[in-house]
Amino acid sequence: MKLKHFQFLFFFSLLLVSEAEKDKKIIDDTSTSIEKHSYLVSILFNGKHICGGSLIKKNFVLTAAHCIPILHHSHYSIRYGSNKVNSGGTVTKVTDITIHHNYNASTPFDYDIAILKTSNPIEGVNVIPISIAVEEEYDIPFMLVGWGALNSDETASNQLLEANVKMINRKTCQKMYVNKKITDRMICAAANGKDACHGDSGRSVAHNGGLVGIVSWGRGCADQLYPDVYTNVAYFKDWIDGVLTDNSTMNIWNNNLNS
Numbered sequence: 001m002k003l004k005h006f007q008f009l010f011f012f013s014l015l016l017v018s019e020a021e022k023d024k025k026i027i028d029d030t031s032t033s034i035e036k037h038s039y040l041v042s043i044l045f046n047g048k049h050i051c052g053g054s055l056i057k058k059n060f061v062l063t064a065a066h067c068i069p070i071l072h073h074s075h076y077s078i079r080y081g082s083n084k085v086n087s088g089g090t091v092t093k094v095t096d097i098t099i100h101h102n103y104n105a106s107t108p109f110d111y112d113i114a115i116l117k118t119s120n121p122i123e124g125v126n127v128i129p130i131s132i133a134v135e136e137e138y139d140i141p142f143m144l145v146g147w148g149a150l151n152s153d154e155t156a157s158n159q160l161l162e163a164n165v166k167m168i169n170r171k172t173c174q175k176m177y178v179n180k181k182i183t184d185r186m187i188c189a190a191a192n193g194k195d196a197c198h199g200d201s202g203r204s205v206a207h208n209g210g211l212v213g214i215v216s217w218g219r220g221c222a223d224q225l226y227p228d229v230y231t232n233v234a235y236f237k238d239w240i241d242g243v244l245t246d247n248s249t250m251n252i253w254n255n256n257l258n259s
């Protein structure tokens with residue numbers, strides 16, 4: 001089985017709880033806007049988009065640990081307030097990186113979470129932090145948002161996209177990934193549409209939503225049998241709160257990740 005780590009797709013998206021169910025029409029490949037998803041930022045690695053990120057406080061961006069290939073803040077900056085992946089908005093420098101201390105870059109599937117700090121506040125037009133989901137939920141609509149890969153040629157979309165996805169419980173997900181442990185740090189979701197690819201089909205609303213997942217890994221594009229696996233953000237609520245409030249934890253924790 002070929003497992004793909006989405007870093008290599010230059011792909012990153014977020015899974016959101018949608019509190020409103022009113023807008024459930026399924027439309028293929030839906031473009032969306034930063035006005036609607038104002039917490040979404042682009043993380044730049046040496047000046048180029050590598051992953052999306054989620055603004056959780058005006059100086060802090062949540063992302064996946066595997067989006068940080070080199071552990072030095074000088075390589076990273078944040079573009080915010082833009083629909084486009086490589087232009088527009090405002091760019092500010094990252095000044096600090098915290099990667100979960102249990103993340104191991106040799107086995108980069110578990111504890112796939114990191115927080116980037118900027119010294120300049122990320123604020124302005126179309127910039128609003130998002131709250132962290134407090135628990136896992138399975139029966140409400142979720143929306144995937146990001147500059148996801150449009151197809152398996154691994155090109156990121158220039159325009160922000162959204163898609164409906166549904167949660168798959170951990171047991172079912174584990175049955176599909178027989179050779180890979182689905183831990184409590186992971187949640188699984190599959191696209192509703194046929195020939196699902198990230199950024200494919202679907203439209204929903206995520207206003208007032210909470211952040212549920214960060215795209216972590218999966219089997220690849222267009223294989224409906226295999227759900228995508230996300231970092232279970234609710235599991236890390238205490239860890240996130242700790243990083244945001246205790247100034248002393250804001251440093252580089254991880255020693256497994258070498259440049």
Ligand SMILES: *[C@@H]1O[C@H](CO)[C@@H](O)[C@H](O)[C@H]1NC(C)=O
Nearest residue numbers: 103104105106107108255256
């Ligand atoms: C990281 O994972 C590799 C591969 O399983 C293992 O050999 C190594 O000991 C791990 N490192 C740490 C610090 O746990």
Ligand SMILES: *[C@@H]1O[C@H](CO)[C@@H](O)[C@H](O)[C@H]1NC(C)=O
Nearest residue numbers: 242244245246247248249250
């Ligand atoms: C963290 O910083 C805030 C404001 O900068 C300060 O009030 C607080 O005492 C600091 N906390 C710790 C644990 O140092």
